[in-house]
Amino acid sequence: MWGFPASHTAQPPTFTAHLSNFSPRNSPKPPISSITIKPSISTTKDTNDKNKLIQSLCKQGNLRQALKLLPHEPNPTQHTYELLILSCIRHESLSCGLQVHRHLVDDGSGQDPFLATKLINMYSELDSIDDARKVFDKTRNRTIYVWNAVFRALALAGHGMDVFELYCRMNWSSGIESDRFTYTYVLKACVASESSISLLRKGKEIHAHVLRRGFEACVHIMTTLVDMYARFGCVLNASCVFDEMPMKNVVSWSAMIACYVKNERPFEALELFWEMTLENRDSLPNSVTMVSVLQACAAIVALEQGKLIHGYILRRGLDSILPVMSTLVTMYARCGKLEIGQRVFDQMDKRDVVSWNSLISSYGIHGYGRKAIQIFKDMISNGVSPNEITFISVLGACSHAGLVVEGKMLFDSMCREHGMYPSMEHYACLVDLLGRANRLDEAAKVVEDMRIEPGSKVWGALLGSCKIHCNVGLAERACKRLFELEPRNAGNYVLLADIYSEAKMWGEVKRVKQLLEAKKLQKVPGCSWIEVRKKVYSFLSVDEFNHQSEQVHALLVKLSTEMKDRGYVPQTGIVLYDLEEEEKERVLLGHSEKLAVAFGLINTNNGEVIRISKNLRLCEDCHSVTKFISKFVNREIVVRDVNRFHHFRDGVCSCGDYW
DNA sequence: TTAGGGTTAG
Numbered sequence: 147m148w149g150f151p152a153s154h155t156a157q158p159p160t161f162t163a164h165l166s167n168f169s170p171r172n173s174p175k176p177p178i179s180s181i182t183i184k185p186s187i188s189t190t191k192d193t194n195d196k197n198k199l200i201q202s203l204c205k206q207g208n209l210r211q212a213l214k215l216l217p218h219e220p221n222p223t224q225h226t227y228e229l230l231i232l233s234c235i236r237h238e239s240l241s242c243g244l245q246v247h248r249h250l251v252d253d254g255s256g257q258d259p260f261l262a263t264k265l266i267n268m269y270s271e272l273d274s275i276d277d278a279r280k281v282f283d284k285t286r287n288r289t290i291y292v293w294n295a296v297f298r299a300l301a302l303a304g305h306g307m308d309v310f311e312l313y314c315r316m317n318w319s320s321g322i323e324s325d326r327f328t329y330t331y332v333l334k335a336c337v338a339s340e341s342s343i344s345l346l347r348k349g350k351e352i353h354a355h356v357l358r359r360g361f362e363a364c365v366h367i368m369t370t371l372v373d374m375y376a377r378f379g380c381v382l383n384a385s386c387v388f389d390e391m392p393m394k395n396v397v398s399w400s401a402m403i404a405c406y407v408k409n410e411r412p413f414e415a416l417e418l419f420w421e422m423t424l425e426n427r428d429s430l431p432n433s434v435t436m437v438s439v440l441q442a443c444a445a446i447v448a449l450e451q452g453k454l455i456h457g458y459i460l461r462r463g464l465d466s467i468l469p470v471m472s473t474l475v476t477m478y479a480r481c482g483k484l485e486i487g488q489r490v491f492d493q494m495d496k497r498d499v500v501s502w503n504s505l506i507s508s509y510g511i512h513g514y515g516r517k518a519i520q521i522f523k524d525m526i527s528n529g530v531s532p533n534e535i536t537f538i539s540v541l542g543a544c545s546h547a548g549l550v551v552e553g554k555m556l557f558d559s560m561c562r563e564h565g566m567y568p569s570m571e572h573y574a575c576l577v578d579l580l581g582r583a584n585r586l587d588e589a590a591k592v593v594e595d596m597r598i599e600p601g602s603k604v605w606g607a608l609l610g611s612c613k614i615h616c617n618v619g620l621a622e623r624a625c626k627r628l629f630e631l632e633p634r635n636a637g638n639y640v641l642l643a644d645i646y647s648e649a650k651m652w653g654e655v656k657r658v659k660q661l662l663e664a665k666k667l668q669k670v671p672g673c674s675w676i677e678v679r680k681k682v683y684s685f686l687s688v689d690e691f692n693h694q695s696e697q698v699h700a701l702l703v704k705l706s707t708e709m710k711d712r713g714y715v716p717q718t719g720i721v722l723y724d725l726e727e728e729e730k731e732r733v734l735l736g737h738s739e740k741l742a743v744a745f746g747l748i749n750t751n752n753g754e755v756i757r758i759s760k761n762l763r764l765c766e767d768c769h770s771v772t773k774f775i776s777k778f779v780n781r782e783i784v785v786r787d788v789n790r791f792h793h794f795r796d797g798v799c800s801c802g803d804y805w
Numbered sequence: 806t807t808a809g810g811g812t813t814a815g
Contacts, residue, residue: 228806263806294807330808369809376810400810407811434811441811469812476813503813510814538814545815575815603815789815 197226204229209237221253231264240272263291270299297331306339326364333370337377346378369398376405396429404438412442433467440473444480447759450680452477472504479508482757482784507539512791515547541575546790553579574603581611602631621645636667674738674760678749685741698744709774717767739768759786
């Protein structure tokens with residue numbers, strides 16, 4: 147529809163050269179009147195015509211045509227360039243962005259700080275941080291907007307250290323003062339660093355600057371601080387900042403609730419949520435708040451509270467928001483109510499890849515591998531493309547169900563049919579799938595042949611399989627690498643000690659335990675939760691301060707005696723402590739999961755399902771004891787361990803003893 | 806011109 151002179155009708159060139167190589171063009175620009183426009187936009191000789199045309203084309207989304215007008219006289223105005231840059235961002239076109247930038251430099255607008263800000267934003271959005279930095283470096287008149295733009299760009303790209311270097315330069319030699327935007331970006335940079343150096347100390351310094359400059363009432367900065375401390379695991383610092391905020395809004399409340407969830411403090415998250423709904427009328431929870439709260443319910447199997455929150459979501463009309471509904475599906479499944487999760491999914495008007503992933507992983511953790519594969523297929527036939535997490539979910543489902551052939555086919559299809567390269571997580575799933583199925587040699591071969599350097603997740607999956615199938619040699623090989631990759635992860639040492647213990651290699655058990663002690667590392671204590679009458683009770687292994695401690699202990703001793711009469715032999719081999727046999731039995735009986743089951747039996751009615759969650763993998767002894775109890779007292783017991791669900795009914799577990 | 810919290814995973 148546009149009639150251009152032949153030399154100007156070509157597609158815009160793709161500039162890949164560095165911006166420093168740009169040079170003013172000497173070729174004369176054709177006047178705007180040489181352009182034929184038809185039929186709706188009229189041509190006049192007004193010098194504003196070109197700008198109006200470009201602006202109008204940008205607004206219509208016709209970036210290519212707008213770019214074709216660039217070589218014509220007169221030069222575009224600042225506003226025209228701004229619209230062009232925004233249009234390049236919208237079209238996600240770096241080559242068009244470079245073209246606009248080149249014209250802008252040629253026209254002598256390269257030093258305009260407004261346009262420099264826009265260009266930095268553009269390159270940041272288009273993931274070209276080096277170009278963003280070059281714009282900043284070349285801009286001599288750096289307003290606070292220019293500085294803030296480069297801080298934001300670098301923080302988003304994970305270049306935290308560069309932000310601090312520039313922040314110091316701004317403070318010491320630019321004569322420009324930080325504003326409230328500067329602080330939010332610089333605080334973001336603390337947690338978004340590619341460097342392994344902890345930037346927590348830097349973050350605390352910025353916190354001090356913020357207070358010194360009197361920004362303690364700025365909700366944005368304070369909320370960013372809460373989030374920063376949350377990401378560093380400093381829950382106390384986060385809650386201090388939150389408590390002292392003179393003004394809070396829904397975002398601040400949500401940030402604090404999310405802080406508790408991220409740092410495994412679901413009880414505090416729920417407590418704060420109820421406080422927010424009951425006492426704080428100014429900041430009503432929104433969809434973001436609900437997502438965190440549902441995660442908290444899922445973490446501790448707080449089904450009754452989860453149902454209350456579901457009701458709240460419906461009352462507030464938040465049930466059309468996809469992330470909320472996907473998390474709701476997950477919450478029900480993780481609380482053992484897969485069928486309600488499925489119902490929630492069925493009732494959703496719209497579904498995205500996350501909703502499907504939620505359902506796939508829900509079936510996966512309950513051990514329904516084939517159903518998970520079927521949902522994966524349904525998802526594709528519904529026109530939704532799988533993403534990386536879809537494959538992690540479906541491979542995990544295969545692993546739990548022992549579907550080795552199907553899992554391997556899915557792994558291959560990732561690249562072949564869906565054009566995705568397997569990541570570290572996918573390799574870890576494959577290793578887990580093979581290893582759990584006692585195909586350890588094959589799993590080790592996968593690790594050897596990986597196209598990327600195997601990381602701790604992959605070696606960890608191999609070690610986990612060695613634990614299940616008691617393979618000392620391979621476990622030692624995995625640990626050699628794991629101890630280098632994550633020297634402070636106590637779990638790896640404990641697993642190795644467990645494997646040695648199983649193999650009755652007591653000298654080696656002792657050596658690993660000494661290693662743990664020397665490194666001052668501590669085994670994560672076993673912890674289980676149970677919800678009784680809408681209240682969640684937690685139990686720590688071998689802790690005399692647990693709820694109804696005496697009654698619980700008495701019941702367990704009674705059950706243990708009954709079980710022994712029926713052939714139960716306590717698996718004392720898994721107790722790593724150097725104790726007498728009787729004492730080892732006492733340790734086993736004090737495992738948090740057994741305490742929670744006994745508490746459930748005492749405090750719930752006959753026929754009620756006992757639902758428990760545990761922070762670690764269920765141990766062999768707890769597994770066989772729970773099977774026994776389910777038959778002996780005729781109760782359904784549902785246990786979620788760190789990996790999956792176990793439904794105990796009439797002496798049998800849904801995992802088929804494969805976990 | 807610029808800003809803060811959340812989806813699915815093993």
